[in-house]
Amino acid sequence: MESSEATNQKTYLQHKPYKGILNWLLSTDHKRIGLLYLYSIMAFFLIAAIFGLLMRIEKIAPGETIMGPQTYNGIFTLHGIIMIFIIVIPGLAAVFGNFFLPLLIGARDVAFPRLNLFSWYIYIAGTILAIASQFVGGGAPDTGWTFYVPYSAESSTSVIWALTAAFVLGFSSILTGLNFIVTIHRLRAPGMTWFKMPLFPWSIYATAWIQVLATPIIGITLLMVIAERTLNIGFFDPALGGDPVLFQHLFWIYSHPAVYIMILPAMGVVTEIFPTFSQKPVFGYTAIALSSIAIAAVGYFVWGHHMFTSGISYWSRWFFSFLTFIVAVPSAIKVFNWVSTMYGGSIDMKPPLLYAISFIFLFMIGGLSGLALGALATNVHLHDTSFVVAHFHYIVFGGMGFGFFAGLHYWYPKMYGRMYNVRLANIAWGILFLGFNLLYFPLFVIGLQGMPRRYFDYFPEYHTGHLLSTIGAFILIAGIVLMLYNLFYHVKRGEKASANPWKGVTLEWKVASPPPHENFDEIPVVTEQPYTFKSTESDS
Amino acid sequence: MSHDMRDDIGSKMGMWIFIFTELFLFGGLFLVYAVFRAKYSADFHVAAEELNVFVGTMNTVILLVSSATVAMSITAIQRGNKKLAMRFIIATVLLAGVFMVNKYFEWGHKFEYQLYPGSEVMKNMEHGEILFFSLYYMMTGLHALHVIVGVVLLAVVFFRVKQGVVNSDNYVFLENSGLYWHLVDFIWIFLFPLLYLVT
Numbered sequence: 034m035e036s037s038e039a040t041n042q043k044t045y046l047q048h049k050p051y052k053g054i055l056n057w058l059l060s061t062d063h064k065r066i067g068l069l070y071l072y073s074i075m076a077f078f079l080i081a082a083i084f085g086l087l088m089r090i091e092k093i094a095p096g097e098t099i100m101g102p103q104t105y106n107g108i109f110t111l112h113g114i115i116m117i118f119i120i121v122i123p124g125l126a127a128v129f130g131n132f133f134l135p136l137l138i139g140a141r142d143v144a145f146p147r148l149n150l151f152s153w154y155i156y157i158a159g160t161i162l163a164i165a166s167q168f169v170g171g172g173a174p175d176t177g178w179t180f181y182v183p184y185s186a187e188s189s190t191s192v193i194w195a196l197t198a199a200f201v202l203g204f205s206s207i208l209t210g211l212n213f214i215v216t217i218h219r220l221r222a223p224g225m226t227w228f229k230m231p232l233f234p235w236s237i238y239a240t241a242w243i244q245v246l247a248t249p250i251i252g253i254t255l256l257m258v259i260a261e262r263t264l265n266i267g268f269f270d271p272a273l274g275g276d277p278v279l280f281q282h283l284f285w286i287y288s289h290p291a292v293y294i295m296i297l298p299a300m301g302v303v304t305e306i307f308p309t310f311s312q313k314p315v316f317g318y319t320a321i322a323l324s325s326i327a328i329a330a331v332g333y334f335v336w337g338h339h340m341f342t343s344g345i346s347y348w349s350r351w352f353f354s355f356l357t358f359i360v361a362v363p364s365a366i367k368v369f370n371w372v373s374t375m376y377g378g379s380i381d382m383k384p385p386l387l388y389a390i391s392f393i394f395l396f397m398i399g400g401l402s403g404l405a406l407g408a409l410a411t412n413v414h415l416h417d418t419s420f421v422v423a424h425f426h427y428i429v430f431g432g433m434g435f436g437f438f439a440g441l442h443y444w445y446p447k448m449y450g451r452m453y454n455v456r457l458a459n460i461a462w463g464i465l466f467l468g469f470n471l472l473y474f475p476l477f478v479i480g481l482q483g484m485p486r487r488y489f490d491y492f493p494e495y496h497t498g499h500l501l502s503t504i505g506a507f508i509l510i511a512g513i514v515l516m517l518y519n520l521f522y523h524v525k526r527g528e529k530a531s532a533n534p535w536k537g538v539t540l541e542w543k544v545a546s547p548p549p550h551e552n553f554d555e556i557p558v559v560t561e562q563p564y565t566f567k568s569t570e571s572d573s
Numbered sequence: 574m575s576h577d578m579r580d581d582i583g584s585k586m587g588m589w590i591f592i593f594t595e596l597f598l599f600g601g602l603f604l605v606y607a608v609f610r611a612k613y614s615a616d617f618h619v620a621a622e623e624l625n626v627f628v629g630t631m632n633t634v635i636l637l638v639s640s641a642t643v644a645m646s647i648t649a650i651q652r653g654n655k656k657l658a659m660r661f662i663i664a665t666v667l668l669a670g671v672f673m674v675n676k677y678f679e680w681g682h683k684f685e686y687q688l689y690p691g692s693e694v695m696k697n698m699e700h701g702e703i704l705f706f707s708l709y710y711m712m713t714g715l716h717a718l719h720v721i722v723g724v725v726l727l728a729v730v731f732f733r734v735k736q737g738v739v740n741s742d743n744y745v746f747l748e749n750s751g752l753y754w755h756l757v758d759f760i761w762i763f764l765f766p767l768l769y770l771v772t
Contacts, residue, residue, distance in 0.1 A: 144583050211590045219583040249594045253601030257711070265691035266707035268605055273707075274700025279608060283601060 042549035044450065061146035064548060067132030068448070069153050074120050074128060075517070077160065081115040082510060084108050089472070089506035092499045095491055105489035106175035107190070111167060113178030114195055118202045119160050121433050122291055125298035126244070127156075127209055129440050130237045132448060134213060136541035136548060137231045139222025139557045144215040152208040159202035166194035177487065179288070182269040182280045186261045193262060196255045203248045203255075206294075210244030213237055222540070224559035231539045231563040232321050236301025239325040243290045243297075247333065251287035254280065278343050285336035293332040295429060296396075297325055299436025300367055303389040306443050307371050309537040310386040311378025314564040317370040324363035331360040341412045350409055357407035364400055368393060383535070384458035388439035391466050395431025399424055402477065417487075420480025423473045431469060438465075438516065445520060446530030450547040453523040461519055465512030471505025539563055581745040588749040592756050595719070599760055602712050606767060609704045616701020621771045623688060624709070625679060629769035632675050633761065639668035640758040643727070643751045653741040655734060662731045662747075665754065669724050676717055680710075712764055716757070723757045726750045 045064045049056045057065060087108055091098050100108070131149065135142055143149050167173045174195040176185040185192050217238050221230060258280070260266045267273025269280045308315045315321065337345060337353030371393060380386070402424040405411050415421065446452050476484075479498035484491060491499060533542040540559075544552060610617050646661030683706075687694035690707050730750045733739040739747050 144580065145587060148587075207591075207594050211587055211594070214590055215583050215587045218586060219580055245590055245594055246597060249597035250601050253598050256715075257601075257605070260707075260711060264707075264710075266711060267690065267703055268609075268707060273703050274609070274613065275704065276608070279605065283604070 042551060042554065044545065044547045045550045046449075046547055048550035059150075061142070061150050062550065063131045063135050063142050063146065063149060064448075066149055066153055067128050067130075070123060070127040070131060070156070073153075073157065073160065074124065077115050077119045079513075079517075081112050081120065082513065084112040084115070086506050086510055088112065089503040091489055092491065093503040094500075095493050095496060097490070100489070102489045103175065104173075106177075106487075107167070107173030109487060110174050110177050110195070111163075114163055114166075114174075114199065116429075117178050117291075118199050119156075119163060121295040121429055122202070122206060123156060123209070124295060124433060125302060125437055125440060126213070126237060126240050126294070127153075128437075129233070129302060129444065130209070130213055130240075130298060133444060133541055134216060134234055134237055135220070136544065136552055137234050137539055138217065138220060138225060139540050139553065139559065140216065140220035141551050141553065141556070143212050144219055145212050148208055149212055152205045152212070155201060155205040155208070159198050159200075159205060162194055162198035162201060166191045166198060169194060179284060180255070180258060181284075182258065182261065182277045185258055186269060193259055196259050200252055200255045203252050206244050207248045210241035210248075213241040214245065217241075222557050222559050228319065228322070229559055229562060230322075232304040232315065232318070232325075233298075233301035235322045236297045236304070236325045239329040240294050240297045240301075243294050243329050243332070247287045247290040247294075250283060251291075254283040254287070257283070278340070278345070281340050281343055282336070285339045286333075289336040289339065290329075290332050292425075292428070293328055295433045296436075297328060299392065299433045299440075300325070300364075302436050302440035302443070303371065303392050304367070305537075305539065306385045306389040306439055307374040308378075308564045308566075309443075309535050310381045310383060310389075311375045312381075312536065312566050313374060313378035314562070314566060315370070316373035316376075317366070318562070318564070320366050321370050324366045327363040328360060331356060331363070335360050335407075338407050338412070341409060342416045354407055354409050354412075358404065361400060361404060361407075364396075368397065381535075383442075384453075384455060384462055385439050385443035385535070387459065387462045388435050388442060391462070392432060392435040392439060395427050395435060395469070399427030399431055402427065415480065417485055418480035419476040419484045419486050422486045423476035423480060426473045426476075431473075438462075441520065443535070444541070446534045447541055447546050447548065449524050449527070450530055450545075451523055451525070451527030452530045452534065453519050453527055457519045458516065461512055461516035463512075464508060464515060468505050468508030468510070468512050472502050472509050473505070475499070475501045475505075538566055579743070579745075584745045584749060585752070588752050592752060595756055596760075599712070599715070602708065602715070603763070603767075606708050606712070609701065609708065610771075613699070613701025613704065616699045617705050618772055619699070620702040620705035621768065623683070624769050625682075626769050628675055628679050629765055632672050633765045635668050635672045635675070636758045636761050639665045639672075640755055642668065643754045647744065647748055647751050650734065650739065650741055650744045650747055655737070655740070658747070659731060659734055662727055662734065666724055666727050666731070669720055669727075673717065673720060676713065680713075709768055712768065716760055716764060719757050719760070723750075723754050726753055 045062055048062070051059055057069060060066070087099070088105065091100050091105060131143070169191050171190045174188070174190045174192045176188055176190075176192055176195075180192070180196065180199075185196075217230075217234055257266070257268055261269055265273070268275045269277050271277065304315060304321055335353055335356045337349055338357045341350050341354075371389075402420070406415055406421060406424060442453070442458060475498040479495045480486075482495065484495045484498070530546050532544065532546050534546075535542075540557060541548070543557065642661045642664040646658045646665065649655075649658035649661055683689060688706060689695065689710065690703065695703055695706065727750055730739060730747050733746060
């Protein structure tokens with residue numbers, strides 16, 4: 034394939050058909066939309082992280098420290114809603130999916146560019162509703178992000194605003210997923226068959242199907258809760274013949290697959306990183322590609338493991354527990370393949386690889402503790418303890434978060450045409466990694482000892498664990514600030530990056546950094562497998 | 574510019590995926606229906622007696638005919654008969670209007686008898702009957718919302734045809750609107766027996 038570095042097109046950042054900020058607000062360029070999502074997600078991430086820090090400060094010592102129980106309830110609810118619906122669900126798919134999916138498959142844009150921009154506006158509308166829920170009428174919602182009935186049907190706080198926000202954000206998610214599915218079906222470069230497609234697009238493809246097929250269920254469920262509150266329909270109210278457990282089913286039918294919406298793109302990102310920094314073709318290409326689809330398919334049928342203590346039948350518990358163990362298999366397949374990709378490669382320990390390796394480490398802890406929760410007997414003991422909190426933060430933050438940071442450090446030179454300070458990035462990674470483990474690991478231990486989740490207070494015997502955890506939270510925040518400082522500072526001031534600073538072989542490295550407005554002067558013709566490194570070609 | 578390049582197959586694929594999401598949206602309600610129908614089948618039987626099968630049948634026929642007219646408008650535009658296509662779109666919108674008027678009287682009639690969630694009459698009914706009427710209003714209400722969206726879509730497409738933007742070479746917008754309209758019809762075909770004919 035010819036390198037098209039000597040492009041005569043303007044870069045996407047120089048292409049400015051409108052005036053000033055309108056170049057961002059009206060541009061249908063997938064790369065600019067990707068950055069719009071990146072900036073909005075980063076801003077909300079900082080807000081929600083500060084809420085998290087406030088919760089940790091409250092728990093630095095037993096008793097009331099800085100806030101009372103009602104404020105605490107409001108803060109953990111908003112922390113959850115922002116983190117889940119505004120950050121991790123759109124997260125990697127909206128940022129890197131938008132920016133890099135077309136580049137990786139050799140397309141000039143997504144299938145529906147205007148719909149793509151529209152999805153961002155819907156997303157922003159949803160975020161405004163979520164923020165507004167804090168300030169209007171009855172005060173901050175206090176139901177937790179799960180909106181469990183009967184409390185969500187009775188709480189006098191502004192639950193309806195939060196429900197509507199989640200509904201609107203879901204709509205944005207559906208449209209993004211739809212766009213990506215059609216993009217992958219219709220716009221792959223000539224010669225790029227399904228099994229010549231890089232693995233990040235594969236994971237985006239699996240994610241997009243979950244977004245499309247699972248999100249409507251939460252949509253209708255949220256509408257039912259709204260109707261429950263406003264019209265007394267009684268679906269979830271036992272006094273009228275309804276069933277609160279039915280809500281839990283409907284909620285988790287979406288919200289468990291949503292976990293895979295979060296993690297699959299992160300898995301896709303690290304799958305791009307391992308071959309590049311090992312200079313070696315990915316091990317088990319087909320297995321990784323199909324395991325994404327397997328996770329999406331099986332992940333649809335494990336929702337009941339959130340409800341083992343809710344009073345569902347023995348056989349349904351057995352079934353959901355069994356499938357929970359099954360869904361761990363494709364994830365493990367990926368882990369083995371990533372490690373095998375590095376085996377015997379010429380490993381280059383740059384920041385993206387550091388993040389990717391720590392992704393494996395944290396994801397393993399998160400995943401294996403998930404099996405402890407998926408087993409019926411241990412679940413009864415661990416249900417609703419801080420063990421669960423530790424588990425899903427290891428998956429969502431340790432997995433999706435570190436995957437996000439890995440992608441950010443990997444594709445940063447491509448996105449901005451500049452390079453961040455590598456040494457500073459390594460230091461920030463070290464602080465982040467240390468802070469992360471110090472923050473969340475003690476929660477496993479005190480959870481095992483019986484510390485419940487969502488409590489603003491605790492018995493003195495849990496003090497050591499909570500204290501360590503709060504210290505970890507401060508270290509983690511320091512790491513995040515340092516990392517973001519490094520990235521933002523060097524957007525304009527960093528050294529100029531070449532088109533291919535990491536010696537990657539996928540299509541995004543064949544265009545200039547930053548990419549031209551239309552990506553490719555000429556759409557490339559693909560003839561080889563995606564991870565064909567020239568130096569290793571003679572071996573195979 | 575290259576990404577203005579038309580891809581009719583891509584557009585239709587997008588529409589089909591969107592239709593799947595709509596089916597799943599209603600799927601949530603069908604699931605709730607299934608659960609409560611199984612639990613309170615006798616109550617559902619009694620409550621469904623209150624629905625007017627004649628009006629329901631009328632509306633079913635109306636929607637089926639409207640699906641046919643929208644399909645005919647697509648055939649008309651394919652053959653380059655702009656006028657006929659526009660007439661068929663108008664016919665579809667009018668039929669949708671008749672459907673909505675029927676619906677209005679149907680709902681209004683029930684409100685007169687206080688057959689709606691939270692009313693005094695409802696409070697004395699069996700659990701299953703309450704849930705049946707809640708489902709009735711949720712399902713037909715959400716469906717009516719989709720009818721309105723469909724009418725708006727068809728109205729837009731009407732003017733596009735009039736302007737000649739949608740023509741015999743480029744009619745995917747009309748086709749997609751037609752697909753959406755068939756979805757509206759399709760969901761009704763399931764709502765009708767589940768709500769009106771369960772007795």
